[in-house]
Amino acid sequence: MITLEPIARPGAPLARRNPVAKLAAAMLFAFPLMTTLDPVTPAIAIAVELAVLPLFGVHPGLLARRAWPLLAAAGGILVTLVLFAADRSGQVLLDAGPIVVTSGVLVTALGLVLRLFAVALPGVIVFATTDPTDLADALVQNARVPARFAIGALAAFRLVPLLGQEWQMITVARRARGVEAGRNPVARLRLFVSTAFTLLVGAIRRGTRLAVAMDARGFDSGVPRTFAPPPAVRRGRLAARRRRATATAGPHWP
Amino acid sequence: MGAGVRVRGFGWRHAGRRGWAVRGVDLRVECGEKVLLLGASGAGKSTLLAALAGLLPEDSGEHEGTIEIDGRPATEARDGVGIVFQDPQSQLVMARSGDDVAFGLENRGVPTGQIWHRVDEALRRVGFPYHRDRPTAALSGGEQQRLALAGVLALRPGLLLLDEPTANLDPTGAALVRAALARAVDADTTLILVEHRVAEALPLVDRVVVLEPGGGIRADGPPEAVFAAHGDALAAEGVWVPGRTIPPRRAAGPGGEVLLTAERLGQPPRLSPTNLTVRAGEALAVLGRNGAGKSTLALLLGGLLRPGTGRLTATPELAGADARTAPHRWRAPALTRRIGSVFQNPEHQFVTGTVFDELALGPRRTGVPESTVHDRVAQLLDRLRLDRLAAANPYTLSGGEARRLSVATALATAPRLLICDEPTFGQDRRTWRELVELLADLRDAGHGLVAVTHDAEFVAALADRTLTLTPPAADPVPR
Amino acid sequence: MQTTDSNRWRTIDIVVASVIAVAFGVIFWAWGVVWSATEGAFSFFPPAQTLIYGVWLVPAVLGGLVIRKPGASLYCELLAAIISALLGSQWGTIVLLQGLMQGLGAELAFAAFRYRSYRLPAALLAGALTGLSAAIFDFVYWNAERDIAAYRLPYAALTIVSATVIAGAGALALTRALTRTGVLDRFPAARERTLI
Numbered sequence: 001m002i003t004l005e006p007i008a009r010p011g012a013p014l015a016r017r018n019p020v021a022k023l024a025a026a027m028l029f030a031f032p033l034m035t036t037l038d039p040v041t042p043a044i045a046i047a048v049e050l051a052v053l054p055l056f057g058v059h060p061g062l063l064a065r066r067a068w069p070l071l072a073a074a075g076g077i078l079v080t081l082v083l084f085a086a087d088r089s090g091q092v093l094l095d096a097g098p099i100v101v102t103s104g105v106l107v108t109a110l111g112l113v114l115r116l117f118a119v120a121l122p123g124v125i126v127f128a129t130t131d132p133t134d135l136a137d138a139l140v141q142n143a144r145v146p147a148r149f150a151i152g153a154l155a156a157f158r159l160v161p162l163l164g165q166e167w168q169m170i171t172v173a174r175r176a177r178g179v180e181a182g183r184n185p186v187a188r189l190r191l192f193v194s195t196a197f198t199l200l201v202g203a204i205r206r207g208t209r210l211a212v213a214m215d216a217r218g219f220d221s222g223v224p225r226t227f228a229p230p231p232a233v234r235r236g237r238l239a240a241r242r243r244r245a246t247a248t249a250g251p252h253w254p
Numbered sequence: 255m256g257a258g259v260r261v262r263g264f265g266w267r268h269a270g271r272r273g274w275a276v277r278g279v280d281l282r283v284e285c286g287e288k289v290l291l292l293g294a295s296g297a298g299k300s301t302l303l304a305a306l307a308g309l310l311p312e313d314s315g316e317h318e319g320t321i322e323i324d325g326r327p328a329t330e331a332r333d334g335v336g337i338v339f340q341d342p343q344s345q346l347v348m349a350r351s352g353d354d355v356a357f358g359l360e361n362r363g364v365p366t367g368q369i370w371h372r373v374d375e376a377l378r379r380v381g382f383p384y385h386r387d388r389p390t391a392a393l394s395g396g397e398q399q400r401l402a403l404a405g406v407l408a409l410r411p412g413l414l415l416l417d418e419p420t421a422n423l424d425p426t427g428a429a430l431v432r433a434a435l436a437r438a439v440d441a442d443t444t445l446i447l448v449e450h451r452v453a454e455a456l457p458l459v460d461r462v463v464v465l466e467p468g469g470g471i472r473a474d475g476p477p478e479a480v481f482a483a484h485g486d487a488l489a490a491e492g493v494w495v496p497g498r499t500i501p502p503r504r505a506a507g508p509g510g511e512v513l514l515t516a517e518r519l520g521q522p523p524r525l526s527p528t529n530l531t532v533r534a535g536e537a538l539a540v541l542g543r544n545g546a547g548k549s550t551l552a553l554l555l556g557g558l559l560r561p562g563t564g565r566l567t568a569t570p571e572l573a574g575a576d577a578r579t580a581p582h583r584w585r586a587p588a589l590t591r592r593i594g595s596v597f598q599n600p601e602h603q604f605v606t607g608t609v610f611d612e613l614a615l616g617p618r619r620t621g622v623p624e625s626t627v628h629d630r631v632a633q634l635l636d637r638l639r640l641d642r643l644a645a646a647n648p649y650t651l652s653g654g655e656a657r658r659l660s661v662a663t664a665l666a667t668a669p670r671l672l673i674c675d676e677p678t679f680g681q682d683r684r685t686w687r688e689l690v691e692l693l694a695d696l697r698d699a700g701h702g703l704v705a706v707t708h709d710a711e712f713v714a715a716l717a718d719r720t721l722t723l724t725p726p727a728a729d730p731v732p733r
Numbered sequence: 734m735q736t737t738d739s740n741r742w743r744t745i746d747i748v749v750a751s752v753i754a755v756a757f758g759v760i761f762w763a764w765g766v767v768w769s770a771t772e773g774a775f776s777f778f779p780p781a782q783t784l785i786y787g788v789w790l791v792p793a794v795l796g797g798l799v800i801r802k803p804g805a806s807l808y809c810e811l812l813a814a815i816i817s818a819l820l821g822s823q824w825g826t827i828v829l830l831q832g833l834m835q836g837l838g839a840e841l842a843f844a845a846f847r848y849r850s851y852r853l854p855a856a857l858l859a860g861a862l863t864g865l866s867a868a869i870f871d872f873v874y875w876n877a878e879r880d881i882a883a884y885r886l887p888y889a890a891l892t893i894v895s896a897t898v899i900a901g902a903g904a905l906a907l908t909r910a911l912t913r914t915g916v917l918d919r920f921p922a923a924r925e926r927t928l929i
Contacts, residue, residue: 027826034874069823076779080876084884108878123825127818133349135819149747151357153812155347156751160820161391162343163759166602172558173602178590178619178667194605196760197910200753201649202601204916206344207752211745213345216307216337217358217405220744228356228369270918311743314919607913649914 012057015129020138022130026122033118039111042118049121056129066124067117074113081109132157147225155210163203170198256285256442257334257412259306263319265469266301266310275301277469279319285412288445290455290477293465294491295654295682299448302465303415306446308332323413333362336411340418340680342398346405351393352377352386355405362409376408377401380434394544396427400434407438414439416447420454421680424544424708428454450682452481453496464488492654492682500687500711503694505718509533513572513671513702514555514581518564525550526726527564532671534571537693537703539713542723548706549598549675551723555704556595556673557581568592572670572702587620594664596674600656604648609640609659612648616667634662638692654685661689671702678709690715740848742802745919750800754812757792758820761813764788779875780884783891787860787899790867793839794859794904798851799911801921806843806859810836831870838866839900851922853905860901864893 014022033045053060082101090104136154139145174180174191181187214220265277276298283289293299304310305321308328323331339345348354355373364372373386380400384393393401399419406414416435420428435458439445449455462480464473473480481488481495489495511534518527525547532538532555542548553559554566560582570577572592576584581593597603606612613631622630635641638658643651648659657677664672672693678686694716697703707713713720742750796809814832822828842859843851868889876885908922917923 023826027829030826031830037877066821067823073779079778080780080879080884084879086878086880112878119827120823120825123818123827123829124821124823125825127825128821130819132819133353148742148744149808151347152744152747153751153754153815154349156748156755157816157819158346158349158391159343159752159755160759160816163756164762167759167763169597169599170602172553173595173597174605175558175586176556176590176595176597177603177605177663178587178616179605180586192764196763197907198602198604199760200756200907201911201914201916202599203752203756204749204911206341207749208745208916208919209339209341209344210347210752211743211748212304212309213339213402214347214357214748215744216309216332216335217347217409218333218361219357221332221361223361223363226360226363226366226369228353228360228373229366268918270915270923311919313743607910647913647915649916 012055012129014052014055015057018138018142019126019130019135020142022126023135026126030119030122033115036115037108037111039107039114042111042114045118046114046121049118049125053125056125058125058128062128063121063124066128067121070116070120073116077112077116078109081105081112148219151219152211152214155214156207159203159206163199166202167195167199170195255412256287256444257324257331258285259283259413259444259446260322261302261306261319262321264302264305264321265318266298266305266315267317268301268315269313271315274298274469275315276305276465277318279465279469279471281463281471281474283444283446285444286442287461288439288459289447290452290459290462291446291448291465292452292462292488292493293472294467294488294493295652295684297465297467299465300417303337303417303446303448306413307335307337307415309337333409334412335415336406336409336413337415337417338399338402338406338419340421342395342402342422345402346390346398349389349391350386351382351384351388351390351401354390354401355386355408358405358409372408373404376404379407379438380404381430381437394427395423396430399423399427399431403431403434403438411443413444413446416445416449418448418450418680421450425710426543432458450492451494453494456496467491489683492684494683500683500690500715502715503690505536505697507535509536509718510700511571512569514569515567516555516564517567519551519554519561519566520563520726521547521550521554521559522562523726525554525562526724528721528723530721532702532704534670534702535697535700537697537705537716537718539717539720540704540706540723541708541713541720543725546723546725548723552595552673552675552704552706554582555593557584557589557593558595590616590667590669591620592669592671594667594669594672596660596664596672596677598675598679600660601649603660603663607647608644609635609646609648609651610644612659612663613666616663620667630666634666638662639688654681657681657685658688661692665696669701671704672696674703674705674707676707676709677705678707678712686712740803742800742804746800746802746805749920750796750805750809751812753796753799754792754809754816757813758816761789761817762820780888780891783888783895785895785899786867786892787864787895787897787901787903790835790839790860790863790896790900791904791907793836793863794856794900795907797839797843797859798856798904798908799917799920799922801848801851803844803848804840806839806863807833807836810839810863831867834866834870835863838863853902856905857897857901860897860899860904861893863900864896867896868892 033042036042082099082105085105085108087104088100088102090102092102094101133154136150140147140150181191261279261281264279265274267274279302291299306328308331321328323334346354347357352373355376356369359369359372377386380403382400382404420431432454447455447459456477462477463471464484466472473484485495489498512531513534514532516528516530518529520527540548540551554561566580568577568581576588604612606615610631613634614627617627617630635644640659651659677689693703792813793806793810797806811832814828818828839859839862842862843855846855872885872889876888879885911917912922
């Protein structure tokens with residue numbers, strides 16, 4: 001079920017920094033790494049990332065839970081390089097028909113796998129400590145994103161847990177109608193598309209009503225918007241209640 | 255200050271529709287008047303309300319006539335008009351309650367220094383029980399509607415429009431919202447309210463206006479006079495006119511064979527272990543307040559959810575040789591031949607592109623020959639007044655039509671047992687009455703019936719037996 | 734009837750575009766739950782992924798076809814990327830870069846038709862270009878160090894084909910199916926629907 005749960009330790013020094021600043025820093029750190037091919041640079045980068053982890057108040061277990069799917073991708077890097085590596089220099093370690101493993105291939109694979117983690121982790125850490133409302137506020141105030149778009153996106157984002165529940169209801173409703181796919185992948189795909197379609201219809205219907213309700217409260221009135229100052233109490237509470245959306249698998253019922 | 259309303263020859267046709275949603279309306283409402291707007295489903299009440307709120311943009315349809323609020327066209331007078339809609343989920347914008355009330359004030363450019371003062375004042379007026387930092391997602395439906403009302407009242411509208419604000423709420427939530435309205439709407443605010451449940455609305459209004467479905471206004475005046483002259487016609491069209499009861503339909507005899515037995519059936523943390531038997535020829539109503547696990551029980555009895563605790567056993571009477579396996583393990587086609595489920599939101603159950611295919615789906619899936627499928631679908635279309643809509647897309651149906659279709663799809667495979675989750679929710683009196691008749695006929699023909707419901711009148715009209723669930727563990731009422 | 738030729742986004746354009754991105758965030762989450770077994774296999778042999786690559790690109794084309802305003806494709810795909818990051822994507826900020834590029838691809842296609850045609854050719858081109866931008870990204874970043882002829886070029890070609898079929902033709906079919914349900918009545922797409 002998609003639920004909202006707290007993720008970062010609120011007292012951590014960097015967790016509460018401006019989300020846009022955090023995001024920019026993560027990108028500045030990660031994007032240059034995308035061009036590296038040697039194993040050493042990303043290894044150092046990963047060490048740095050793990051060292052700053054406590055400053056963000058992110059528990060290593062959480063990071064591992066978020067990042068573990070990268071292991072499968074790492075496996076993919078290894079498999080495709082063994083089969084399709086452009087450069088097969090170095091000492092031949094294994095030669096079995098199309099599969100030729102050389103020391104050069106392994107070093108390349110190590111470099112790419114480390115790069116995969118080094119590039120992904122900063123973003124994972126930053127997003128794990130970012131409240132969507134704060135991100136939208138900061139985007140408007142620091143990145144000059146138009147307020148109409150940031151608020152519209154935020155209003156829609158609020159529907160995530162609701163749509164997650166709807167997905168479960170639509171799924172069981174299909175079984176009640178006598179529709180099930182069993183093990184046939186084509187039937188499963190069709191069922192998935194049909195479920196997604198029903199979800200999308202409901203979501204757009206909600207979105208349309210939401211837009212009307214927003215206009216009814218003057219969202220498109222053209223009057224220059226004012227901004228309610230965050231009350232002093234808010235700051236403290238905000239930190240105590242820092243929450244964010246996280247996706248965890250498993251059924252959840254009404 | 256209240257606002258005056260002048261409507262002259264107003265009509266509106268939505269883009270993509272042949273017929274006019276509303277037409278030929280002439281209406282004058284003075285400052286501070288409190289008006290209940292009535293009419294059959296589809297008479298155009300919501301469209302008229304949206305027009306009064308200046309929310310019908312030119313690009314979404316075609317209009318005739320004029321609407322003026324205090325002498326200004328409605329589309330230019332929006333800063334003096336507030337509207338609360340039916341669905342709480344799609345009118346809250348922000349993640350925190352106070353921010354949501356502030357949203358409208360920020361849009362209207364209210365000076366920063368005044369915003370929180372006005373937010374707190376509005377929250378107090380509607381009796382909002384929490385701090386303004388309360389996440390909107392943590393509120394019940396009734397609390398969300400009160401918050402939506404606060405968001406509108408904070409803007410101090412001269413004209414307040416309410417479009418069935420309690421229709422999506424359980425009785426407790428609806429009562430809270432009505433209480434909030436009674437204390438928050440002051441004497442000089444003009445109020446126009448759309449509401450099917452007249453008895454509940456009457457304490458708030460002093461005048462009733464009835465829209466004629468074909469166009470124009472049928473009646474206008476004090477409630478007593480209007481209901482004396484038009485009460486019967488309105489009741490027949492689906493309005494819940496007070497003092498007109500629907501005769502109950504009880505089972506002729508005691509229940510027949512046992513179909514399902516639940517022993518300590520539960521789903522922690524949503525449903526505590528529950529014992530019950532479901533019999534053929536009997537209507538069982540499952541009651542209990544929000545959070546008691548009623549919908550979860552409906553899913554469990556419908557074979558749609560694996561029990562968390564205890565077990566559910568079908569008898570050979572219901573399942574033949576399959577009685578040895580639990581319903582949640584049955585293949586879907588076998589399940590749908592034995593147990594039909596009707597969900598709270600009909601749209602969740604729609605799978606195809608037309609009403610006809612929707613009804614034919616179940617029979618086709620269960621191997622009914624195509625010639626029989628056509629006969630069966632034709633019968634259902636006729637019985638549930640859907641024949642005109644056979645080629646329509648299911649998602650384009652009105653609330654009442656969609657409800658009738660969802661019941662019809664469950665009946666199409668002729669299941670011995672029917673499980674309904676809030677079947678009468680938000681329905682007008684006409685659809686309500688048809689549902690009671692249909693379900694009673696099924697019961698009398700030997701089908702088992704379980705209905706999860708908040709609707710006390712429905713229980714009084716149909717139920718032979720009731721079961722009241724209590725919420726699992728200590729679940730204190732939020733205050 | 735007045736048309737919505739104006740390039741200014743109405744509130745409903747903003748909110749529905751956002752809701753489409755959010756709904757796809759949930760749909761992709763559900764995809765991961767439903768197909769977790771196959772997902773693993775795909776990860777271990779990425780070329781197989783190209784077959785369904787277009788699925789991830791549907792929001793870009795759908796956003797353009799429904800909203801029909803400059804920026805719609807870019808907005809939908811970028812927001813979908815931000816949402817998947819907020820929902821805990823393992824890829825971190827990379828998805829933002831990918832979302833930006835893929836959204837730009839579809840955006841260029843609709844711009845090439847001067848935001849006036851939203852029929853099959855525009856949809857297919859939008860699918861193809863969003864596929865192309867995805868392919869370029871993967872060619873440079875993900876598939877570095879593999880053999881060009883045996884791996885990188887076929888991978889890119891399959892990505893574009895998948896995007897053209899699934900994201901291009903698929904999003905058009907989806908738009909038409911949505912139109913028939915009436916939920917797009919306030920959008921230009923609905924004007925192609927017969928009166929009911």
